[in-house]
Amino acid sequence: NIVLTQSPATLSVTPGESVSLSCRASQSISTSIHWYQQKSNESPRLLIKYASQSISGIPSRFSGSGSGTDFTLSINRVESEDFSIYYCQQSYSSLYTFGSGTKLEIK
Amino acid sequence: QVQLKESGPGLVQPSQTLSLTCTVSGFSLTSNSVHWVRQPPGKGLEWMGGIWGDGSTDYNSALKSRLSISRDTSKSQVFLKMNSLQTDDTAIYFCTLGLRGWFAYWGQGTLVTVSS
Numbered sequence: 713n714i715v716l717t718q719s720p721a722t723l724s725v726t727p728g729e730s731v732s733l734s735c736r737a738s739q740s741i742s743t744s745i746h747w748y749q750q751k752s753n754e755s756p757r758l759l760i761k762y763a764s765q766s767i768s769g770i771p772s773r774f775s776g777s778g779s780g781t782d783f784t785l786s787i788n789r790v791e792s793e794d795f796s797i798y799y800c801q802q803s804y805s806s807l808y809t810f811g812s813g814t815k816l817e818i819k
Numbered sequence: 820q821v822q823l824k825e826s827g828p829g830l831v832q833p834s835q836t837l838s839l840t841c842t843v844s845g846f847s848l849t850s851n852s853v854h855w856v857r858q859p860p861g862k863g864l865e866w867m868g869g870i871w872g873d874g875s876t877d878y879n880s881a882l883k884s885r886l887s888i889s890r891d892t893s894k895s896q897v898f899l900k901m902n903s904l905q906t907d908d909t910a911i912y913f914c915t916l917g918l919r920g921w922f923a924y925w926g927q928g929t930l931v932t933v934s935s
Contacts, residue, residue: 713880746921748864755913755925756864762920799864803920806877808854808866 714738714802716745716811724819725790733785733814735800740780744804747776747785750813751796759798760785790816821845823853823914823926830932831904837931841897841914848872848890852917853897855888857910858928865910869917870897904933 715738725731735745743763748756758767760776763783773788787794795818800811827839841853854869868878870888878886887900897914909932915922 744920748922750864755928756922758921758923767923797863801864801866801922807880808869808877810856810864810866813863 713807714741714805714809716800716802716809718798718800718811718814720814721812722815722817724817726819727792728789730786730788731790731816733787733798733816735778735783735785735811737781737783737802737804741802741804743779744802745776745778745783746801746803747774748799748801749794749796750799756799787816792818821916821924823916823924825912825914825926825929827912827929827931829930830934831908832935833905833933835904836900836902837904837908839899839912839914839929839931841899841926843895843897843914843916846916848892848895848897853890854915854917854922855899856913856915856922858913859907859910867899906933909933 717736719734745763747760750756759774764776775786777784797813797815799813822844824842831837850872852869852871855867868888870876876888885902890897911928911930913928914926916924
């Protein structure tokens, strides 16, 4: 199975700062990585598909990059509503996997 | 519009079998895949498995021996059955529509507690 390692586990930031969240795959997966945001007691929400493709309705401050094994979700100028948990997910293999998540918290 | 809704028992006894139903609308099961994802309380997301448009299935290797996913296209329903439940199977169980690799639509999730 393809293992996705997210770092850091927790990121403490002040609103207005810009941040980068990392997701590393155990083997090359091209750009078959997708990013989700999950707020407490809610279902996950898709933010980015195929590493860098934007999703309709998602604020433009969210962007993604990377290919191969290293991927990044960037949030430009974090807003209060962005404090939640972020997950990456791969679809390179038909046996999908999620990363363990990065919690974005208020400093 | 696309909708998915999970249903099933909220409480299952240890060693018993869990049966969940995902009722969908707004898309065809024969053209899309539906997957099950679970989340233990306070923990991360775990992909359990999925059923593809052609009816074939894939399962998380850690759950494969206990898990079965099937569907009834006439009723727009996808089913999950998992046997030999233990307390660490306590989780929120989501069904989600797979669109060429990503999950854009999710059910609200259903909490399953394994306890005697």
